[in-house]
Amino acid sequence: xxxxxxxxxxxxxxxxxxxxxxxxxxxxxxxxxxxxxxxxxxxxxxxxxxxxxxxxxxxxxxxxxxxxxxxxxxxxxxxxxxxxxxxxxxxxxxxxxxxxxxxxxxxxxxxxxxxxxxxxx
Numbered sequence: 001x002x003x004x005x006x007x008x009x010x011x012x013x014x015x016x017x018x019x020x021x022x023x024x025x026x027x028x029x030x031x032x033x034x035x036x037x038x039x040x041x042x043x044x045x046x047x048x049x050x051x052x053x054x055x056x057x058x059x060x061x062x063x064x065x066x067x068x069x070x071x072x073x074x075x076x077x078x079x080x081x082x083x084x085x086x087x088x089x090x091x092x093x094x095x096x097x098x099x100x101x102x103x104x105x106x107x108x109x110x111x112x113x114x115x116x117x118x119x120x121x
Contacts, residue, residue: 001077003049003121005029009039009062010054010083015106019052019083022110028117036060040068043075050120053100055084055091063098070099079120083108 006028008019013034020030031048033039036059039051051069055062062082069075082095082103092103102116 001049003028003117005031005046005048006050006052006117007031007033007039007042007048008052008083009033009036009057009065010052011035011057012054015054019108022108022113026114036065039065043069043078047075048078050117051078051080052083053080055082055086055095063094066095066100067098081113081116081120083113 006023008016008030010016011034016032016034020032023030031042031046033042035057053062053066062084066080066082069078070080079101080099082100083106085106087105095103101120104113104116
């Protein structure tokens with residue numbers, strides 16, 4: 001399934017702005033959410049082709065949200081890339097065990113992110 005629509009979930013407005021600009025310049029349609037509840041609303045409104053998920057957020061964290069999304073039959077086909085400052089190998093392993101397809105550490109390298117998206121495209 002080609003990737004056109006990307007949902008970016010992050011509680012940092014700076015990070016949302018940065019990632020939206022980076023992806024928008026490359027032709028992707030980007031929607032954003034600042035927390036788990038908002039992300040679930042965005043999912044229900046317009047199913048994305050990919051989700052970029054932060055881990056450290058108030059309320060439901062990115063690991064919990066990824067697990068909920070990837071185990072929901074309505075969204076199980078939407079790949080999730082964890083996009084977080086948590087750089088420990090245990091964090092990466094845990095993220096993948098929650099259903100993430102890939103993991104990228106902030107600050108995000110634009111070429112690395114686009115390469116990871118292309119693999120899923």
